[in-house]
Amino acid sequence: MKKSILGISLLAAVSLAIVPLMVTSVLAVDVSEGDFYTEEEYQDLSGDEREAYCESLADEKNRQEMMLSEAQSNLDADRARLEELKAQLRKVESELQPMKSRVQALEAEIAELEALPTEWTVKKGESLYKISGYTEIYSDPVKWPRIYRANRDKIQDPWLIFPGWVLQIPRGLPTTHVVYEGEYLGKIAGYWEIYDNWRHWTKIYEANKDKIKDPDIIWPGWELKIPR
Numbered sequence: 001m002k003k004s005i006l007g008i009s010l011l012a013a014v015s016l017a018i019v020p021l022m023v024t025s026v027l028a029v030d031v032s033e034g035d036f037y038t039e040e041e042y043q044d045l046s047g048d049e050r051e052a053y054c055e056s057l058a059d060e061k062n063r064q065e066m067m068l069s070e071a072q073s074n075l076d077a078d079r080a081r082l083e084e085l086k087a088q089l090r091k092v093e094s095e096l097q098p099m100k101s102r103v104q105a106l107e108a109e110i111a112e113l114e115a116l117p118t119e120w121t122v123k124k125g126e127s128l129y130k131i132s133g134y135t136e137i138y139s140d141p142v143k144w145p146r147i148y149r150a151n152r153d154k155i156q157d158p159w160l161i162f163p164g165w166v167l168q169i170p171r172g173l174p175t176t177h178v179v180y181e182g183e184y185l186g187k188i189a190g191y192w193e194i195y196d197n198w199r200h201w202t203k204i205y206e207a208n209k210d211k212i213k214d215p216d217i218i219w220p221g222w223e224l225k226i227p228r
Contacts, residue, residue, distance in 0.1 A: 029053075031053075031056050031057055031060045032060055032063070037053065113171065116136055116137075116169075116171065117136055117137070117169055118168065118169050118170075118171060119166055119167065119168060119169060120137065120147075120166070120167045120169050121164065121165070121166050121167075122161050122162060122163050122164060122165040122166075122167060123163055124163045126161070126163075127144075127159070127161065128144040128145075128147050128148055128155075128158055128159075128161060129141045129144045131144070131147060131167070132144035132146075132147055137169060143192060144158070145158070145191070146170060146191070146192070146193050147167055147168075147169060147170075149180075149191070150167075150168045150169070150170045151167050151168055152180060154167070155167075170193070173193060173194075173226075173228065174193060174194070174226055175225065175226050175227075175228060176223050176224065176225060176226060177194065177204075177223070177224050177226055178221065178222070178223050178224075179218050179219060179220050179221060179222040179223075179224060180220055181220045183218070183220075184201075184216070184218065185201035185204050185205055185212075185215055185218065186198040186199075186201040188201070188204060188224070189201040189203070189204060194226060201215070202215075203227055204224055204225075204226060204227075206227075207224075207225045207226070207227045208224050208225055211224070212224075
């Protein structure tokens with residue numbers, strides 16, 4: 001009789017130990033991983049298991065709401081940053097527009113200058129003064145000396161040129177100057193294409209100290225740097 005009671009007690013203990021394990025292994029789900037009980041499975045749960053399941057659902061709901069709230073906060077911050085960047089972009093574009101206009105104007109000027117002649121064939125009745133006054137040359141007859149200085153290898157007398165001669169028409173501001181007889185630093189600085197002011201002769205002197213020992217003495221044939 002004692003053996004029977006002991007055997008029944010052991011069997012009951014083993015059964016109680018096995019049942020929760022079977023329920024756990026068969027019915028347990030992880031709602032955080034997206035696993036849920038079906039209606040049938042839910043009905044098979046005990047009261048405690050249903051309560052635990054509902055609690056896990058509530059916890060997961062709270063977790064999802066917190067994640068949603070955080071995502072919303074990040075989204076709001078990103079939108080605010082986006083608006084800030086848009087405002088900065090609009091400011092840059094407003095500042096860039098005048099620069100674009102200026103660049104376009106400069107490009108138009110460059111194209112216009114590139115289209116101007118760099119040579120001129122002398123025609124009957126022309127003089128350096130007249131040629132310099134042409135719109136496509138310098139639009140200023142008083143600037144004729146620059147044509148003379150650029151063609152001194154050909155022109156002996158600036159008041160005497162001949163039809164058929166091809167004269168060089170220099171463009172832009174020179175960065176070098178070859179000294180001719182009778183020139184001095186003040187005279188060179190006074191040329192309109194150099195500095196148009198004889199007082200700036202010191203710029204030429206300072207840039208050519210390696211060659212010029214005495215600013216009052218320069219020699220024909222020297223090529224001087226013209227700083228810009």
